[in-house]
Amino acid sequence: MKRVLIITLILSSFVFRAQGSNERGNEKQLTWETDVNKAISLSNKTNKPMLLFFTGSDWCGWCIRLQKEVLLTPEFEVWAKKNVILVELDYPRRTPQSEEIKNQNAGMQQAFSIQGFPTIWFATANIKEGKPNFTGLGNTGYVAGGPNAWLAVADGIIKKK
Template sequence: MKKILFTFFIGILISTNSFSQEKLTWHTNIDEALELATKENKNLLLFFTGSDWCGWCKKLQNDVLKTPDFEKWSADFILVELDFPKRTAQDIKIKTQNRKLQRAFNVRGFPTIHFVSAKKLENGKTNLNNLGKTGYVRGGVKNWIKTANNIVN
């Protein structure tokens, strides 16, 4: 009986722990993300993706962005997904915002990730300082994080 209760308790503990893990928040509105970055004094990670058509974007998602290592590493960033879907409907405001940011950061291929620091100016506008960029990095999450650290440090 004690073994059954102990096993039951461990099972509940494990399942509770896995559900209580904090999931990443990916923002889609750059204005909200900038406000949060300024408030929390964090840099932004801008993920330019073609979520419903780009094979390398999906590979980056699975190999890096959806891993516990990335979740832990990205705690110092405000994450922003700037999507360019072909088959999925998208709000016109988000679509326009994403196109403007694509032009501003001269993004020509997907996936592209820009690391950006935001500084609030006296006139109320926000200045974006591009720290560098990367995309898919072979070798999994460890190599991707090493590359990203070289950019942001």
């Protein structure tokens, strides 16, 4: 009886590991930077503009809706990998953040005159005298109609670059 129990436990651990690796294989492969200076460096290195996503991830209904309807879709994933460096600037109410991130995000909110969420700015930047110097390309927010409608607006903004 003990032997059967041990064998069952061993086999079930292999099944759970296999399921876990399968699930991880299906996860989105997008990287959302939270360090603006790192994002600027990547943007300049790849010659892609930054997509700056100003969000209240744990309280803003429109932000959550934008995530579900656009930012977490396969269409957006393909487009983003080809066209932009993703930057998340989050202003949560319940999720803890470091003081460094809070200060950085507050400065970005001020620099881009963010009044509401979600707001997405497309921008390029250079570091001058240790400080970022941004060039805004245009902005948008939630766009009804799913990923294709949203991506048409985004393409219109970044093609002006």
